[in-house]
Amino acid sequence: MTKLNKTAINLDASLREQLVALLNQRVGLLMDLYIQTKLAHWNVRGPHFIAYHELFDAIAGHLLEAQDSIAERAATLGGSAGMTVQDIAQDSPLTTWPMGTRQDHDVIGLLAERLGQVSNYIRQDIDSSTKLGDADTADLFTEVSRELDHDLWFLEAHL
Numbered sequence: 001m002t003k004l005n006k007t008a009i010n011l012d013a014s015l016r017e018q019l020v021a022l023l024n025q026r027v028g029l030l031m032d033l034y035i036q037t038k039l040a041h042w043n044v045r046g047p048h049f050i051a052y053h054e055l056f057d058a059i060a061g062h063l064l065e066a067q068d069s070i071a072e073r074a075a076t077l078g079g080s081a082g083m084t085v086q087d088i089a090q091d092s093p094l095t096t097w098p099m100g101t102r103q104d105h106d107v108i109g110l111l112a113e114r115l116g117q118v119s120n121y122i123r124q125d126i127d128s129s130t131k132l133g134d135a136d137t138a139d140l141f142t143e144v145s146r147e148l149d150h151d152l153w154f155l156e157a158h159l
C-alpha cells in the first residue's frame, strides 16, 4: 500500500486505507466484468442478435461509469486509484469467459451469473464501508448495486 495523499477529509488514515483497498478491488472486478460483457457483445449469435448485441453494450457502458466513480472515490480518499491488468487477473474471483460460447441463451445465462456475482459483492460493500465510517462510499456502492441489479433484471428477464 502506497502512502495516502493528504486530505481535509476527517476519516482516519487507517480507515481510509481499508476503504481505498476495497474500492480498488472493485475497480478490478468491474474491469473483468466489463471485458467479459464486451466478449458477449462481440460474439453473441442468434435470431435476436441485434437486441442482445446492443443490450450487452449498454451494460458494458454502465460498468465503465461505475468503475470510474469507484476509482475516483479511492483517489478522493487520498489513495492510488485502480489496479494493473496483471493484478486484476490474479485478484478477480470471476470465472474466465468461455470463448467458444456464442448461442444467445447460453451467453445471457453466463453473463447474468457473473453480473449477479458482482452485484452481490458490491451489496456486501455497502455494509463494509458503513462499518468503516464512510457513508459516502456506502452511498456510492448503494447506487452501483442498484444499477447492477437493474441490469441483472434485464438479463434475467430473457431466461
Ligand SMILES: [Fe+2]
Pocket: 041, 057
Ligand atoms: Fe460494439
